[in-house]
Amino acid sequence: MSDLQIISVALGNRSYDIEVGAENLEHIGSFLTTFQPISTAVILTDENVIQHGYAHRVAESIAETGIDVHLLSIAAGEQSKTIETATTLWETLLEEGIDRKSVLISVGGGVVGDLGGFIAATYARGIRFFQVPTTLLAQVDSSVGGKVGIDLPKAKNMVGAFLQPLGVLIDTKTLQTLPENQYRSGLGEVVKYGVSLDAKLFQFLEANIEKINIRHVEILKQIIADCCRIKAQIVAEDEFETAGRRVLLNYGHTFAHAFEIQSHFTLLHGLAVSIGSICAARLAVRAGLVNEIFLKRQIRLHQALGLPTEMPDGVDRKQTIELMRHDKKTEFGKLRFILPTDIGSCRLVDDVDLRLLECEL
Numbered sequence: 001m002s003d004l005q006i007i008s009v010a011l012g013n014r015s016y017d018i019e020v021g022a023e024n025l026e027h028i029g030s031f032l033t034t035f036q037p038i039s040t041a042v043i044l045t046d047e048n049v050i051q052h053g054y055a056h057r058v059a060e061s062i063a064e065t066g067i068d069v070h071l072l073s074i075a076a077g078e079q080s081k082t083i084e085t086a087t088t089l090w091e092t093l094l095e096e097g098i099d100r101k102s103v104l105i106s107v108g109g110g111v112v113g114d115l116g117g118f119i120a121a122t123y124a125r126g127i128r129f130f131q132v133p134t135t136l137l138a139q140v141d142s143s144v145g146g147k148v149g150i151d152l153p154k155a156k157n158m159v160g161a162f163l164q165p166l167g168v169l170i171d172t173k174t175l176q177t178l179p180e181n182q183y184r185s186g187l188g189e190v191v192k193y194g195v196s197l198d199a200k201l202f203q204f205l206e207a208n209i210e211k212i213n214i215r216h217v218e219i220l221k222q223i224i225a226d227c228c229r230i231k232a233q234i235v236a237e238d239e240f241e242t243a244g245r246r247v248l249l250n251y252g253h254t255f256a257h258a259f260e261i262q263s264h265f266t267l268l269h270g271l272a273v274s275i276g277s278i279c280a281a282r283l284a285v286r287a288g289l290v291n292e293i294f295l296k297r298q299i300r301l302h303q304a305l306g307l308p309t310e311m312p313d314g315v316d317r318k319q320t321i322e323l324m325r326h327d328k329k330t331e332f333g334k335l336r337f338i339l340p341t342d343i344g345s346c347r348l349v350d351d352v353d354l355r356l357l358e359c360e361l
């Protein structure tokens with residue numbers, strides 16, 4: 001096993017560690033035993049992750065510690081993040097005698113993480129939860145910070161809760177089997193951190209394009225640890241996204257959610273974020289917040305990393321604006337956007353002139 005990086009999310013008695021390594025999946029057993037007593041470990045995974053053996057490796061490592069393990073698998077994809085799947089899972093947990101001393105461990109991508117966390121937050125009024133993210137998107141974003149939930153047909157992640165995990169274990173080796181489009185989707189979120197929150201990360205990405213494109217393990221470990229550090233800091237400052245900086249993690253997301261819904265969730269989240277953040281950057285140029293040089297530099301990085309920059313086919317202008325009105329960031333009926341002000345910085349803007357937006361779409 002190569003060196004591990006440990007990042008702490010400082011949240012008082014709900015603080016936890018994120019372990020970032022390579023070939024460290026088998027570490028899960030000893031990581032979990034620090035949270036004994038545990039009556040049962042319920043592993044939630046999906047049919048793709050099962051195929052690569054990751055969920056079984058996690059199960060074996062936990063079983064070696066003497067903890068009883070149950071393995072549940074759902075269909076892969078955003079279509080599973082529904083109340084119907086949640087109901088099936090609640091009923092299964094009940095049938096299998098899962099009690100409040102159990103821990104639910106999500107092994108997989110964002111869907112398994114968000115849905116697993118939602119089940120853990122609600123079953124028996126709450127059981128403990130652990131994240132083992134196996135996609136780049138989940139490793140850099142969705143597994144950290146405690147946002148869990150399911151989708152409504154017209155609004156992604158609209159029903160949910162905040163439930164911080166006991167810990168997050170990231171094995172970057174799992175990225176070697178990730179399909180190309182899923183990998184690029186994760187890079188959409190990585191670039192988001194650089195453009196909107198951390199100029200050093202942005203420069204690091206620009207300087208390491210070839211290595212990123214061939215999934216160089218050590219470079220990825222560094223990038224993932226950096227993204228987790230940025231997110232951990234923001235979550236510690238503003239856990240519930242109230243008056244603080246957490247909303248800034250949503251650069252490109254107001255547009256992205258509207259695109260995802262119109263594609264019936266066939267457009268992967270990080271790819272939607274990639275396009276959405278270019279739309280936000282163009283809007284920022286029109287609003288006079290950044291110049292064309294900024295925009296070109298961002299587009300260059302997206303293109304070098306194989307990320308989309310143009311509006312997806314089938315997107316309707318009016319419907320996009322309508323869907324954006326339902327975004328969770330909307331307050332008092334006002335559309336709110338995270339717009340860049342420079343490389344590595346951004347701000348929340350809630351007085352965007354709708355005419356600028358219409359030019360944009």
Ligand code: GLY
Pocket residue numbers: 141142144145147246249250
């Ligand atoms: N993905 C944004 C957040 O966790 O706040």
